[in-house]
Amino acid sequence: MSQTFYKKGFLALAVATALGVSSYVQADVKIGVAGPMTGANAAFGEQYMKGAQAAADKINAAGGVNGEKIVLVKGDDACEPKQAVAVANRLVDQDKVIGVVGHFCSSNTIPASEVYDEAGVIAITPGSTNPQVTERGLSAMFRMCGRDDQQGIVAGNYIVDVLKGKKVVVLHDKDTYGQGLADATKAQLEKRGVKPVLYEGLTRGEKDFSAVVTKIRAAGADVVYFGGLHPEAGPLVRQLREQGLKDVAFMSDDGIVTDELVSTAGGAQYTNGVYMTFGADPRLLPESKAVVEEFRKNGTEPEGYTLYAYASLEALAAGFNGAKSNKGEDAAKWLKANPVKTVMGEKKWDAKGDLTVSDYVVYQWDANGKYHQLDKQK
Amino acid sequence: MDGIFLQQLVNGLTLGSVYGLIAIGYTMVYGIIGMINFAHGEVYMISAYLAAISLALLAYFGVESFPLLMLGTLLFTVVVTGVYGFTIERIAYKPLRNSTRLAPLISAIGISLILQNYAQISQGARQQGVPTLLEGAMRVEVGSGFVQLTYTKIFILIAAFAGMALLTYVIKYTKLGRMCRATQQDRKMASILGINTDRVISYVFVIGAVMAALAGVLITMNYGTFDFYAGFIIGIKAFTAAVLGGIGSLPGAMLGGIILGISESLFAGTINSDYKDVFSFSLLVIILIFRPQGLLGRPLVAKV
Numbered sequence: 001m002s003q004t005f006y007k008k009g010f011l012a013l014a015v016a017t018a019l020g021v022s023s024y025v026q027a028d029v030k031i032g033v034a035g036p037m038t039g040a041n042a043a044f045g046e047q048y049m050k051g052a053q054a055a056a057d058k059i060n061a062a063g064g065v066n067g068e069k070i071v072l073v074k075g076d077d078a079c080e081p082k083q084a085v086a087v088a089n090r091l092v093d094q095d096k097v098i099g100v101v102g103h104f105c106s107s108n109t110i111p112a113s114e115v116y117d118e119a120g121v122i123a124i125t126p127g128s129t130n131p132q133v134t135e136r137g138l139s140a141m142f143r144m145c146g147r148d149d150q151q152g153i154v155a156g157n158y159i160v161d162v163l164k165g166k167k168v169v170v171l172h173d174k175d176t177y178g179q180g181l182a183d184a185t186k187a188q189l190e191k192r193g194v195k196p197v198l199y200e201g202l203t204r205g206e207k208d209f210s211a212v213v214t215k216i217r218a219a220g221a222d223v224v225y226f227g228g229l230h231p232e233a234g235p236l237v238r239q240l241r242e243q244g245l246k247d248v249a250f251m252s253d254d255g256i257v258t259d260e261l262v263s264t265a266g267g268a269q270y271t272n273g274v275y276m277t278f279g280a281d282p283r284l285l286p287e288s289k290a291v292v293e294e295f296r297k298n299g300t301e302p303e304g305y306t307l308y309a310y311a312s313l314e315a316l317a318a319g320f321n322g323a324k325s326n327k328g329e330d331a332a333k334w335l336k337a338n339p340v341k342t343v344m345g346e347k348k349w350d351a352k353g354d355l356t357v358s359d360y361v362v363y364q365w366d367a368n369g370k371y372h373q374l375d376k377q378k
Numbered sequence: 379m380d381g382i383f384l385q386q387l388v389n390g391l392t393l394g395s396v397y398g399l400i401a402i403g404y405t406m407v408y409g410i411i412g413m414i415n416f417a418h419g420e421v422y423m424i425s426a427y428l429a430a431i432s433l434a435l436l437a438y439f440g441v442e443s444f445p446l447l448m449l450g451t452l453l454f455t456v457v458v459t460g461v462y463g464f465t466i467e468r469i470a471y472k473p474l475r476n477s478t479r480l481a482p483l484i485s486a487i488g489i490s491l492i493l494q495n496y497a498q499i500s501q502g503a504r505q506q507g508v509p510t511l512l513e514g515a516m517r518v519e520v521g522s523g524f525v526q527l528t529y530t531k532i533f534i535l536i537a538a539f540a541g542m543a544l545l546t547y548v549i550k551y552t553k554l555g556r557m558c559r560a561t562q563q564d565r566k567m568a569s570i571l572g573i574n575t576d577r578v579i580s581y582v583f584v585i586g587a588v589m590a591a592l593a594g595v596l597i598t599m600n601y602g603t604f605d606f607y608a609g610f611i612i613g614i615k616a617f618t619a620a621v622l623g624g625i626g627s628l629p630g631a632m633l634g635g636i637i638l639g640i641s642e643s644l645f646a647g648t649i650n651s652d653y654k655d656v657f658s659f660s661l662l663v664i665i666l667i668f669r670p671q672g673l674l675g676r677p678l679v680a681k682v
Contacts, residue, residue, distance in 0.1 A: 038503035040605050174652065201652040205611045207601040210389035211646035211654070218382040218647075231505050235601050242515060243385070244526045263507025266602030270510075 029068045029326060031056070031316060032091040033309070034075035034084070034102030034112065035127075040205070040231040041079045043258040044104045044305055048126060049074065051302065051309030052101050054295065055343075059313070065098075065320045070313075073097055077108045084108035088115035097121060098326045099316040101309055105229075106130030107176035113141045122328035122335075124315055126308035129254065130180045134352045140332035142349055144312045145254070145279055146358035148177070152184025154360040155225060155251060155277045159185075160192040162362075163249050163275075165223035167197045169216050171236070173228030174201040181253050182227030197221060202232055213239045216248070224248055229255035234264025234271070241270050251275040257304040259369065268369035280359040281373050282307040282344040291343050311342035318342075381523020386647040387640060392531050392600070394639020395538035399593035400616035401623070401631035402545065403586030409562045409626035410582050412479065416486040417466060419613015420493035421587050425459040425594030426604040427501055430508050433598075444512055448595075456591045463587025467580055475576075490609075497606035508602045534596045541592045542632050545585065549628060558582060562626075615658075622662050624675020633673060637661075 033052045037045035049072075056070045064070055073095045077084035084103055091097045092115060100116055100123040103109040109128035113136075116123045122140040125133060129148045134141055159165040168189055172182035179201065186196055197219045202209055213236070216224060224240065226233055233256045240248060250273070257278050265271045283292050288307055295302040302310075318340040319331030332353075339348040348356045363371045400422055407415040432454040436447050470485040515528040549555035560568040561578045569575045597612075598604060615638065623634025638658055646654040671677045 038498060039607065040505055042503040043505070200650060203611075203655065205607065207597070207603065207608075208389075208393050210393070211386055211643040212651050214382060214385045214389060215647050215651075217385070231603070231605070234505075234507075234603055238510075238602065242526070242528045242530075244515065244517065244524075260505050260507070264505050264603040266507065266510040 028071045029065050029320075030071050030073050030095050030097045031313065032073045032075050032095065032097040032100040032102065034077055034087055034091065034100055034108075035104035036079040036108075037074060037076035039078035039080070041104065041229055043230075043260045044127065045076065047258070047303065047305040048101065048104065048309040050295075050300060051126070051306040051311075052313045054291070055310040055313035055317075058291075059317045065317050066324060066326060068326075070317070075100075075102065077103050077105070077112070079105040079108060081105075081107050081111050084112040085115060088112035092116065092119040092121055098320070099123065099328065099331070101126060101312045101316065103128060104305075105175065105177055106133055106180065109133050110136075110176065113138055116328075117141065120328045122316065122319065122331050124312040126312045127254070127305045128177070130176050131184075132176070132180070134354050138353070140328045140353075142315070142332070142335060142353040143355065144308045144315065144344075144347070145355075146360050147354060148181040148184045150358040151253060151277050151360050152181055152186075153188045154362065155181075155185045155253070156188025156192060158275070158277075158362050159189060159223050159225065159249075159251060160194055163223050163251070165189075165194060165249070167219060167221045168194055168223045168225060169198040169219060169221040170196040171199075171212065171224065171226045171228075172201050173204045173226075173232050175204060175228065177255065178226075178228035178253075180227070181255075182225065185225055185227065202228070202236070204228075204232060206232075207235045209236045209239050210243070212236075213243050213245070216240065217243060217245055221245075221248055224250050226250070226252045227255075228252070230258055230261040230264055234261050234266070237274060238265045238270045249273070249275065251277075254278040257371070259303070261365070262369040268365075268367055271365045271369065272367045274365040275374075276363050276365070276371070277360050278363055279308075280361045281363075282311070284373070285343075285345055287341075287345050288343045307343055311344040311347070314342045315340045315347065380521040381519075381525055382647075384520055385523075385525045386643050388525060388527060388531070389647070390640030390643030391636060392534050392639070393643060394619075394636035395535060395542075395632075396593050396597055396635070397612070397616050397619045397639050398632040398635025399538055399541060399589045399596075400612060401620040401635045402542075402589040402628065404617050404620040405623070405625050405627060405631040406558075406582050406586050408620070409628075410558065410565075410579055411471075411475075411482075413471070413482050414486070414617070415471075415583075415586070416483070416613075417470070417489035417493060418586060418590060419609035419616070420490045420497075421459060421462060421466070421609070422590040422594050422612060422616075423497060423604070423606065423609030424462055424493060425455050425587075425591040426598045426608060427497060427506070428455045428458050428591070429595045429598045430506055430604075433508060433511075447511065452592070452595055455595050456588050459587045459591035459594070460584045463583040463590075464580055466587075467583040471583075472576065472579075494606055494609070501606065503606065505603055505605050508598055510602060511599055530600050534600055537592065537596055541589060545589065546628065548585075554581060618658065618662055621672055622665060624669075624672025626676070627672070627674045630672055630674035637673075 035045040035048045075087040106128040117138045124142040126144045172179040319335040323330035323334040403418045432451040474481045518525045619634035619638045623630030645657040
């Protein structure tokens with residue numbers, strides 16, 4: 001038990017005695033939830049908060065972390081690397097969190113994780129898939145999702161095997177996550193003997209991609225792969241269709257897993273048929289059934305990263321409880337040695353903090369603006 | 379390849395005409411009070427929200443025909459954005475009229491932040507989407523290829539050029555236009571001759587906002603998505619267009635917008651989209667080296 005906790009507990013006890021309260025007094029531990037709570041990608045931050053809050057309620061009801069209740073602290077990085085570092089510093093210095101669920105954009109998770117590492121705070125990202133997140137030798141950086149090199153392999157194989165792409169265009173948004181993923185997909189395509197006919201970057205925040213779309217048309221592409229997020233993917237797919245490229249397959253990644261893809265594309269008629277890679281839908285797992293029903297009863301659909309964030313907080317709590325310590329290093333050591341039962345099934349981590357098993361599968365959007373896991377994966 | 383080249387030209391022209399509309403706001407304000415209105419991009423952003431709100435309202439009341447929807451939305455957006463433009467000038471710039479030139483610049487940045495946060499708090503941080511209003515496209519066969527023009531794009535081109543033509547008419551041939559030009563040439567002299575220059579400056583802000591509102595409606599229709607930060611990139615681009623064409627010059631802003639749009643589109647389309655902004659800004663630098671006043675701007679005469 002940490003010294004500060006001891007002091008706090010003692011103080012609380014003293015106050016309680018002084019006030020003549022004999023009931024059991026619980027102190028709190030703070031855990032940060034960091035991600036884009038505002039900005040173009042706020043939908044994902046919302047999913048994070050929803051998932052983490054539900055998990056915190058459940059863990060608190062079951063006794064909390066080493067006898068203390070979890071209090072969540074929201075950190076908004078707006079998917080801006082500079083802000084992510086500021087948020088990380090605030091969480092560590094001011095809020096004194098013992099662990100962090102976050103961040104979302106890989107370009108944010110990477111610099112923020114350096115701050116957590118220096119402070120000895122453990123972090124689990126539910127959604128950052130860039131390989132560099134766990135490739136820098138940080139001892140307490142984990143992820144609840146797969147890696148882009150794994151995701152890119154699944155995407156590349158699907159394009160070659162199922163979509164039978166001959167002329168493939170690979171686009172990205174010039175961000176750590178999007179470009180990393182596009183590179184991984186491109187590498188896999190080349191390994192399978194398909195050299196992309198076009199490989200280019202878009203600018204995040206822009207809405208006009210008509211020049212690139214015309215170029216795709218000129219290249220006679222049959223498959224377009226986009227590594228990036230929905231604020232760009234939506235207009236891109238719409239403009240593809242508007243320029244008459246109706247039969248070109250459009251595939252993207254786990255950065256478009258939100259209903260907002262449909263609204264940014266201007267309607268489900270444009271997103272109909274869009275493919276994307278994402279972890280096997282955790283809502284379909286037997287382990288998540290009760291939790292999913294709980295969410296639906298409260299009127300929210302645990303889509304996208306909601307259950308990932310839920311599971312991340314469960315893993316953090318399990319780490320602290322397993323190590324019987326609120327220190328990041330101890331929890332990290334414990335998590336690397338022991339599997340954890342989460343809402344997404346049993347998860348195990350390797351020495352780098354990556355999941356030992358990745359479960360990327362291909363989804364498709366339908367005419368009603370919903371996505372489904374495809375039966376035919378290979 | 380003809381079809382492809384023409385298509386890129388059309389892409390650039392639509393993009394550029396919208397840049398031009400927003401650039402008008404920058405250039406007119408600069409022309410009349412020598413200040414860069416950095417909040418102008420945010421005025422455009424507000425107008426995008428207003429357009430979406432108006433569309434939703436009209437749809438709620440059962441208006442379904444496209445011309446009616448468009449007319450109603452344009453009217454609502456233009457009027458309310460005009461009020462925004464007027465109010466911003468009153469609150470942030472007018473009290474600073476006789477202070478140093480830097481002061482209104484700073485308050486412009488302040489207004490820009492206020493508007494961004496205002497939209498974020500009142501409308502939420504999420505991406506907003508507008509369903510497609512005008513579906514379908516026209517296909518023109520050109521040689522071996524074709525040019526695909528969505529009806530929305532045709533509408534944008536017509537509306538943008540109509541807006542610019544109307545404004546040119548107003549500035550050139552009406553009393554209001556004469557007052558604007560007089561104030562731009564010499565504010566003190568104009569006021570001595572009985573022109574209420576403060577009011578003219580207000581009008582100029584309203585005109586700029588109205589043009590931004592037109593752009594807001596058109597862009598919202600075409601791309602269907604925006605957020606509270608949407609004014610930033612497009613504001614920078616429009617400002618670049620204004621400088622390129624010669625800041626202070628009305629036809630310059632339109633020309634600058636179109637040149638910027640087409641050069642972006644052609645560069646992205648024929649060479650590489652990663653570096654299209656690098657190309658546009660290099661173009662700007664080169665033009666400014668040889669013509670510091672911009673393409674159609676008048677050389678700066680030191681004011682005594």
